[in-house]
Amino acid sequence: MKLKDKVAIVTGAAAGIGLATARKFASEGAIVVLCDRSAEGVEREAFSLSASGHTAVARAVDVTDRAGVDAVVADLKRQFGRIDILVNNAGITQDARLQSMSEAQFDKVIDVNLKGVFNCTQAVVDTMLEQQRGVVLNASSVVGIYGNFGQTNYAASKFGVIGFTKTWARELGPKGIRVNAVCPGFIATDILSTMPDKVLEGFRNACWQRRLGEPGEIANVYAFLASDDASFVNGTAIEVSGGLSV
Numbered sequence: 001m002k003l004k005d006k007v008a009i010v011t012g013a014a015a016g017i018g019l020a021t022a023r024k025f026a027s028e029g030a031i032v033v034l035c036d037r038s039a040e041g042v043e044r045e046a047f048s049l050s051a052s053g054h055t056a057v058a059r060a061v062d063v064t065d066r067a068g069v070d071a072v073v074a075d076l077k078r079q080f081g082r083i084d085i086l087v088n089n090a091g092i093t094q095d096a097r098l099q100s101m102s103e104a105q106f107d108k109v110i111d112v113n114l115k116g117v118f119n120c121t122q123a124v125v126d127t128m129l130e131q132q133r134g135v136v137l138n139a140s141s142v143v144g145i146y147g148n149f150g151q152t153n154y155a156a157s158k159f160g161v162i163g164f165t166k167t168w169a170r171e172l173g174p175k176g177i178r179v180n181a182v183c184p185g186f187i188a189t190d191i192l193s194t195m196p197d198k199v200l201e202g203f204r205n206a207c208w209q210r211r212l213g214e215p216g217e218i219a220n221v222y223a224f225l226a227s228d229d230a231s232f233v234n235g236t237a238i239e240v241s242g243g244l245s246v
């Protein structure tokens with residue numbers, strides 16, 4: 001098992017890629033902390049994972065609530081004594097083309113996707129520094145590399161996450177902490193539910209595997225990056241898109 005007894009926080013773990021990642025990490029032996037603004041989803045999943053012999057706990061927290069994030073991290077430190085892995089996965093979209101995007105839409109997406117990543121990482125970094133060991137994984141997107149129609153706010157947030165990743169890899173790499181980003185292509189989760197069928201068809205056709213990705217295919221990459229198999233992988237943004245950009 002690649003992640004045996006590692007304490008791993010996954011944000012946005014009630015659905016989609018975060019849920020698949022929590023399940024994958026549990027199957028690799030991690031002690032999984034499922035965090036989400038939706039308490040019900042993470043509590044149900046933590047119960048189900050625990051019932052099948054894994055160690056999993058749920059914490060309801062909004063990543064934009066800094067005091068709430070700090071309280072969860074302090075509580076986890078008391079309970080488990082360490083934090084080995086943070087997967088900054090929680091994210092949202094609020095799409096509109098440039099002319100019609102409201103300030104509220106812009107601010108909300110930046111707040112969750114960018115400041116939320118800052119909040120959670122800053123909350124765990126002292127613990128990882130004390131341990132002289134840790135892994136931070138950030139959810140970026142192909143949209144953070146190439147941009148996308150109607151996603152000014154989202155593209156900026158995901159490009160920003162790559163900036164965090166490269167900066168923190170430099171700051172924290174010498175102290176035993178690896179930081180990497182994953183840039184998924186288009187993955188079949190609720191986040192695509194607002195996209196018209198025609199757009200989804202376009203995503204399938206743009207991918208050289210001619211399909212959407214599955215959440216588990218991103219979870220597998222997070223598990224690799226979180227493990228010692230990736231011990232010399234630091235400061236990178238790995239595209240996992242079925243060859244979208246080829």
Ligand SMILES: NC(=O)c1ccc[n+]([C@@H]2O[C@H](COP(=O)([O-])OP(=O)(O)OC[C@H]3O[C@@H](n4cnc5c(N)ncnc54)[C@H](O)[C@@H]3O)[C@@H](O)[C@H]2O)c1
Nearest residue numbers: 012014015016017037062063090091139141186187189191
């Ligand atoms: N699905 C895709 O095609 C795709 C592609 C590239 C990147 N991503 C990124 O991957 C991550 C996961 O996406 P997904 O497709 O699984 O989305 P999803 O909508 O299926 O799940 C997102 C989860 O995050 C939670 N969440 C949202 N805001 C939160 C907040 N403020 N605090 C705590 N939890 C919050 C939601 O409750 C939900 O459980 C996101 O960062 C997304 O931008 C997704």
